[in-house]
Amino acid sequence: MKYGWILNLVLMAAFLATLSLGVRHMVASAAHRLETGEAREADSPVIASVSDLPHCTTPFKTVLRRVLTNCGLIGGGRRGCQPAEVRNVAQISDEDFNALFRPLSKRGGVVLFDMAKEDLDNGAKRFVERLWADRRGAGYFFVVARASTDGSTEKNRVLSHKRANSVLFFLQDRFQDPDIEKNVGLLWLGEEYAQLGTDFCQWNLSRDQVECREEDINRSAILSWIDCRL
């Protein structure tokens, strides 16, 4: 009788000890991996951020920063830059200034205006809507308005300012979005600085323009999102 009890107790004790050690080993191994970080995946996840596309080269960013700072988009203050200021701020030639915009052809477009007019036609309104909606990860929206060389310099400077404002006011009316204040930068160049060549006729235009001469492409506002992280 006693033998049976003792045997039972010995077997059970051996089993319980083995079971406890086994369970302890399983949990302790996991605890060790947890403490040492052995099991943790090496790759940390990508963090959501604004865009920084390949065309955002250092020279591009330098000019961009100067323009944004001096034309009021960084640090607040007044909005917009006129021709003389842009020339001073950007510190680059007309041709170099235009070259900065060439890589943006897929992220922007050209709104065309009638001669001596600043009103947006219906096609232009839809065009601006579409471009504004296509913000994606871009930080800034540039409206760079110009005028052709018809008329006086002073008159063209005012006209290009009005054209830039037309785009801004339309956006504000249409979307009622406080971000517009922070994101839209206006530059009005009149006829004085960085006139466009006909190569800009290849951009997306707000009108199906049969003819695109130099004076047509300069009665315009270039609209573009800037996908650069400053």
Added chain:
Amino acid sequence: MSKRTTIAFVIAAFGAFLGLLYSGVSTSDYAAHLDRQLHPVSCSLLPGLTEASQLDESVQGCKVALFSPYSAFWRERYWGGIPYSLPALGLYGFALILCGWAFVSRRGHEIGPSAALFMAGLISTGASLVFFYISLTRLNTVCTTCVGSYVGSALLLTGGVLVLQFSRADRWVAPPKSRTGGTLFLWLTLLAVEMGLAVSLPVFVYLETQPDYGKLVMECESLKVRKDKDSVLFDLGGGARSFEAILVLDPLCAACKAFHRRLEASRYSSELAYKVLLLPLDAQCNWMLKDSMHPGSCLLSKALLCAGSRAELLLEFIYENQEQLRMDGIGKSFDKIRERVEARFPEIHDCLDLPDTRIKLNKALRYSVANSLPLLTPQVYLDGKRLCDEDTDLGLDFAMGRILGQ
């Protein structure tokens, strides 16, 4: 002990061995996840002989069972809770040792051991029936390893019943040496204590060895900007509830669907006011990706933003048809996705192409940027605090309880 009683013990021992083997494998798989990482799961009737896998379709049943709320208890008190396979391991082990003792001592026909063996078989079979029922009705899948232990418990019960039956005749032929009521009581008490220890001791050791997860679950970041000034988050009901839960989802992400379901099944679900932030992993609208992980999810995200008060219904529709929609997306059949959604929710037709909808989706993505969210789904922020990815399955109830201060 007669030959037939011995055979009955062999049957019971074999059942107990199977149960021990399969519950041991399940426990080992479960315990491996205590490091808060994902691991391969054994899902075979020949554990150890086939390779454990994490992605293989054939292990899906075992993975579903392992990550289901039915695989463990006390999950809100301890990280991952206690797997049911752990006490089962003790119970099967107890039965196996009892059989071993019966073979050696030749006293298995006595009332105490035969009753204890029968009880072990009855308890394990009862539990197996409950879990089998849950598998069929709640999980809609059967886990191969679990089937192994169901078979083990059935054999154990069969052996136990036969032992009980045959041992009666044995006791006439070879009566126990001591037949007093006191001895029988002591026998039964000893076996009951042994069974209790076999079931509870591994649980105790498991809990004692566990690391402290309290700090770890609070380690993940918080939202920097909780204010939703552009109304990019949409409600999934429960607005008056105590805690805000912001779910970061991609409509075509299968893990999001599974996680959302787990969240709804958690014990804290009734206290959460759900809001959804869309983070489509589709390069069509998400500039942060070079390649689309879930093509078509931008379109579905816009549809959700357009659905207004029916967004919850639309999300449910997307979940139900997720596989089909995902295939359409991979095949670049975006028109098909659109057709399927518009057939059920025609009111969103005009809204889908509005620039305002694109702008709203963009703002949702910018909400992720403003908060420097990791570019992955699913995520959940409970009252602004992120539930770590490592705690979104086994540690869900524990972590939620800690974050919500419960």
